[in-house]
Amino acid sequence: MQDFTVFDSRQARHARLTDLRSDTVTRPTPGMYQRMQDAPIGDDGLDGDPSVRALEEAVAAMLGKEAGLYVPTCTMANLLAVLAHTQRHQQVVLEANAHMFTTERGGSLLAGLAYTPVEGESGAMDLTRLETAIRPGAYRIPVGLIAMETSHNSAGGAVLPLAHMQDVNALAQKAGVPVHVDGARLMNAAAALSVPASEITQHTDSVSLCLSKGLSAPMGAVLAASRSTIGLARGYRKVLGGTQRQTGIVAAAGLEALQTMCARLVDDHAKARLLSERLNAIGAPLQASRPQTNIVQVQIGDTGMTSHQWVDALETHGVLTRPWGERMLRCVTHRHIDDADIEHAAAAFARVFEQRVSA
Numbered sequence: 001m002q003d004f005t006v007f008d009s010r011q012a013r014h015a016r017l018t019d020l021r022s023d024t025v026t027r028p029t030p031g032m033y034q035r036m037q038d039a040p041i042g043d044d045g046l047d048g049d050p051s052v053r054a055l056e057e058a059v060a061a062m063l064g065k066e067a068g069l070y071v072p073t074c075t076m077a078n079l080l081a082v083l084a085h086t087q088r089h090q091q092v093v094l095e096a097n098a099h100m101f102t103t104e105r106g107g108s109l110l111a112g113l114a115y116t117p118v119e120g121e122s123g124a125m126d127l128t129r130l131e132t133a134i135r136p137g138a139y140r141i142p143v144g145l146i147a148m149e150t151s152h153n154s155a156g157g158a159v160l161p162l163a164h165m166q167d168v169n170a171l172a173q174k175a176g177v178p179v180h181v182d183g184a185r186l187m188n189a190a191a192a193l194s195v196p197a198s199e200i201t202q203h204t205d206s207v208s209l210c211l212s213k214g215l216s217a218p219m220g221a222v223l224a225a226s227r228s229t230i231g232l233a234r235g236y237r238k239v240l241g242g243t244q245r246q247t248g249i250v251a252a253a254g255l256e257a258l259q260t261m262c263a264r265l266v267d268d269h270a271k272a273r274l275l276s277e278r279l280n281a282i283g284a285p286l287q288a289s290r291p292q293t294n295i296v297q298v299q300i301g302d303t304g305m306t307s308h309q310w311v312d313a314l315e316t317h318g319v320l321t322r323p324w325g326e327r328m329l330r331c332v333t334h335r336h337i338d339d340a341d342i343e344h345a346a347a348a349f350a351r352v353f354e355q356r357v358s359a
């Protein structure tokens with residue numbers, strides 16, 4: 001369903017282009033453009049921007065935190081949380097496949113920290129290993145922060161059980177260590193659990209929320225935490241060059257996203273389930289995960305093709321996916337994917353599979 005202008009040369013080559021690479025490809029809604037047009041603005045680096053302030057307050061209230069801080073990306077929100085919670089030469093302990101570890105740990109070089117991965121399952125750290133990792137000892141580097149991620153990108157959009165988050169938080173409190181949650185897709189987790197987001201974030205000291213993924217805002221994320229943590233993060237945001245000026249223009253789109261896009265995420269989850277069913281109907285060795293949210297991982301198994309070859313072959317049929325390692329593809333559903341796109345994608349997978357068999 002293309003309800004937007006696509007500036008993509010691929011569009012011209014295919015009667016239908018189904019873009020399952022990421023929910024980050026979502027475009028602003030007409031309502032967002034209107035809010036941007038009408039947004040009251042100021043200088044956010046000088047005496048404040050009213051639209052930014054409104055967004056920060058709305059996110060903080062929704063997540064049960066004292067304050068919020070608008071930043072350009074979720075990567076920056078996570079890094080600011082790390083900087084605000086820790087001292088140099090401490091450890092950040094986090095799940096081994098978390099985005100903060102696999103993709104963002106370069107930030108540790110700037111922060112002078114060691115990032116310690118803890119193995120687990122479905123994005124949830126093994127609690128025994130976590131307990132061992134944070135145990136103080138004469139030769140140990142002090143732990144400054146524990147981080148979780150929900151929904152979990154590399155675990156196929158898995159949602160952390162609330163009981164697990166409570167257990168992690170209890171261990172952290174016992175050790176006197178704060179907890180951060182990378183909530184790039186927090187609202188997907190809340191939708192999947194059918195709970196207000198604050199029920200998830202009660203188990204964390206700080207949380208980042210991305211507005212530009214399934215929520216469809218053009219950019220931006222908000223870090224929510226206590227007033228003192230946000231005060232520190234605000235200072236570090238300046239250091240990193242993340243303080244912007246009339247940024248209320250895009251914050252207004254973020255506010256519209258928050259108010260209008262959360263409830264519809266269940267539709268993306270239903271589309272992901274449909275895609276999974278259709279792909280599993282093709283049969284072995286293709287195997288699609290049973291998604292809790294909007295991410296389907298497709299094991300290509302012994303198809304004689306690498307994930308990169310699959311991605312290229314699917315693209316010739318107008319279906320865009322991403323390789324996730326050598327043996328897996330990632331497909332993400334979002335606002336621009338409808339039932340016909342799912343059938344289109346399933347047919348493309350089946351066609352590539354048949355062509356491979358008959359080759």
Ligand SMILES: Cc1ncc(COP(=O)(O)O)c(C=O)c1O
Pocket residue numbers: 072073074075076099100149152153182184185210221
């Ligand atoms: C779980 C998770 N955290 C953080 C990020 C980083 O978001 P951004 O691209 O806004 O920096 C991503 C991006 O895909 C993500 O999936």
